[in-house]
Amino acid sequence: MPETASTTRAPDALLPALTPLLHEWLPRQRWFAGKGRRVTGFTLDAATELLPLDGAGPGLLHLLVRVEQPGRPAGTPADCYQLLLGVRTQLPPRLAPALIGRIRQGPLAGRAVYEGLRDPRLAGLLYERLRTPGRTGPLRFHATTPLPPALAPRVLDAEQSNSSLVFGDSFILKIFRRVSPGANPDLELPLALAGAGCARVPAPVAWFESGASTLGVLQPYLRDSRDGWRLALDALADGREFTTEARALGRATAEVHLALARALPTRRLAPSETELLAAAMDRRLHEAAQAVPALLPHVPGLRAVFAAASGGAAVQRIHGDLHLGQTLRGSDGGWAVIDFEGEPAKPLDERRSPQPTVRDVAGMLRSFDYAARTHRPWNADWAARCRAAYCTGYAEAAGVDPRADPALLRAYETDKAVYEVVYEARHRPDWLPVPMSAIERLSTS
Numbered sequence: 111m112p113e114t115a116s117t118t119r120a121p122d123a124l125l126p127a128l129t130p131l132l133h134e135w136l137p138r139q140r141w142f143a144g145k146g147r148r149v150t151g152f153t154l155d156a157a158t159e160l161l162p163l164d165g166a167g168p169g170l171l172h173l174l175v176r177v178e179q180p181g182r183p184a185g186t187p188a189d190c191y192q193l194l195l196g197v198r199t200q201l202p203p204r205l206a207p208a209l210i211g212r213i214r215q216g217p218l219a220g221r222a223v224y225e226g227l228r229d230p231r232l233a234g235l236l237y238e239r240l241r242t243p244g245r246t247g248p249l250r251f252h253a254t255t256p257l258p259p260a261l262a263p264r265v266l267d268a269e270q271s272n273s274s275l276v277f278g279d280s281f282i283l284k285i286f287r288r289v290s291p292g293a294n295p296d297l298e299l300p301l302a303l304a305g306a307g308c309a310r311v312p313a314p315v316a317w318f319e320s321g322a323s324t325l326g327v328l329q330p331y332l333r334d335s336r337d338g339w340r341l342a343l344d345a346l347a348d349g350r351e352f353t354t355e356a357r358a359l360g361r362a363t364a365e366v367h368l369a370l371a372r373a374l375p376t377r378r379l380a381p382s383e384t385e386l387l388a389a390a391m392d393r394r395l396h397e398a399a400q401a402v403p404a405l406l407p408h409v410p411g412l413r414a415v416f417a418a419a420s421g422g423a424a425v426q427r428i429h430g431d432l433h434l435g436q437t438l439r440g441s442d443g444g445w446a447v448i449d450f451e452g453e454p455a456k457p458l459d460e461r462r463s464p465q466p467t468v469r470d471v472a473g474m475l476r477s478f479d480y481a482a483r484t485h486r487p488w489n490a491d492w493a494a495r496c497r498a499a500y501c502t503g504y505a506e507a508a509g510v511d512p513r514a515d516p517a518l519l520r521a522y523e524t525d526k527a528v529y530e531v532v533y534e535a536r537h538r539p540d541w542l543p544v545p546m547s548a549i550e551r552l553s554t555s
């Protein structure tokens with residue numbers, strides 16, 4: 111592996127200069143997972159100059175920064191985030207919105223620090239680095255295929271848990287923001303699916319990592335596609351059915367599940383282990399009710415739903431956070447599935463553990479409910495027809511109907527709605543009534 115020139119700065123030398131800027135900026139980012147808890151300090155795991163900071167032109171600093179916050183369970187490390195910071199003496203006006211702040215002390219005093227991904231020159235450099243496998247300091251870059259040079263970058267401005275850049279409408283690079291040790295399932299599963307010949311998922315063409323952590327993945331950009339969430343909302347707005355699309359999506363989901371079962375281990379749980387699934391749902395509910403007290407009156411009803419679920423004996427790797435926004439429909443009408451990272455708030459080990467496939471099905475059923483709920487007037491029958499069509503499509507391709515065990519499906523739907531309550535309370539409080547209405551329905555009917 112060739113090594114390019116790089117400086118891995120002694121982290122302590124940079125941190126005092128950056129700390130005041132990060133304090134102000136980092137907790138405001140959409141992808142910051144520790145919202146609502148005070149930030150008490152930062153430590154740097156790594157600081158790599160992908161372009162020198164003290165040169166005449168812009169510098170690019172890659173950081174893995176740990177954010178200290180109170181309330182962390184004993185023995186667990188502070189959350190680690192990946193930052194790509196641009197550093198310039200003069201910030202051109204077009205980059206003004208990307209400004210994080212100016213360094214006030216040390217040898218770099220006066221320089222502007224800004225979001226490096228928003229600078230086409232720096233984003234282009236990152237792409238060039240991915241094209242040429244090798245190391246830069248602790249960062250390792252890999253590519254599975256030769257990539258075309260010099261593709262123009264643009265930042266995707268979607269509401270995201272991570273950050274993505276599109277290069278020349280040909281490739282999309284996802285930069286993981288919260289980083290954990292271990293392979294990110296958003297690299298691991300698409301690679302396994304590509305190996306199993308599943309064309310429903312764009313195959314990774316390059317990625318980079320540090321130690322055991324995956325930091326970013328480049329994959330083909332499906333430029334003529336639209337995501338399932340937008341398509342469903344358009345159908346609702348136009349008063350159209352979405353059952354043909356939902357049925358095809360059910361088939362696509364089943365194909366992905368079948369390919370994952372071919373590519374990666376599957377197993378049957380012992381009866382004692384199936385009880386643990388309900389116990390885990392109970393535990394998640396308990397934690398969620400502490401975070402969002404509005405859940406408390408519903409706890410007995412929700413626990414009864416979990417207790418009624420007894421199946422789920424077969425487990426395998428699954429998507430883990432399947433919803434309409436994770437699906438793309440091409441101009442040929444075919445569905446692709448993206449974002450195999452799992453639920454961003456869950457620890458990586460949990461996200462990588464084999465699960466019943468019905469969990470993904472339940473996630474998508476919740477999504478049809480979400481779409482119908484965000485539309486005025488609320489059209490519950492529209493959602494019910496989509497849900498039925500999706501399950502029918504799934505059964506056609508998988509040979510197993512997810513409705514065959516209604517208690518299990520309901521338990522997973524409930525578990526997902528509990529997760530959504532916490533997600534919305536943290537990230538989009540205006541949306542909280544959407545999962546809360548499902549909680550009311552599921553805990554009482």
Ligand SMILES: Nc1ncnc2c1ncn2[C@@H]1O[C@H](COP(=O)(O)OP(=O)(O)O)[C@@H](O)[C@H]1O
Pocket residue numbers: 266268269270271272273274282284312329330331332333335337435436438448449451
């Ligand atoms: N291969 C792709 N082709 C086209 N658009 C994509 C592709 N991958 C992701 N996107 C777009 O980027 C958005 C965010 O991607 P996603 O993987 O869901 O990121 P996050 O984990 O940050 O939510 C998606 O909603 C989709 O619109």
Ligand SMILES: O=P(O)(O)O[C@H]1O[C@H](CO)[C@@H](O[C@H]2O[C@H](CO)[C@@H](O)[C@H](O)[C@H]2O)[C@H](O)[C@H]1O
Pocket residue numbers: 269270271339431433434435449452453454473476477478480481530533
């Ligand atoms: O796409 P992400 O991996 O960031 O997933 C998170 O954010 C989603 C919202 O962007 C959230 O999904 C919830 O809202 C969707 C509508 O915006 C809806 O279709 C989903 O059914 C609902 O769960 C997802 O839960 C969260 O993990």
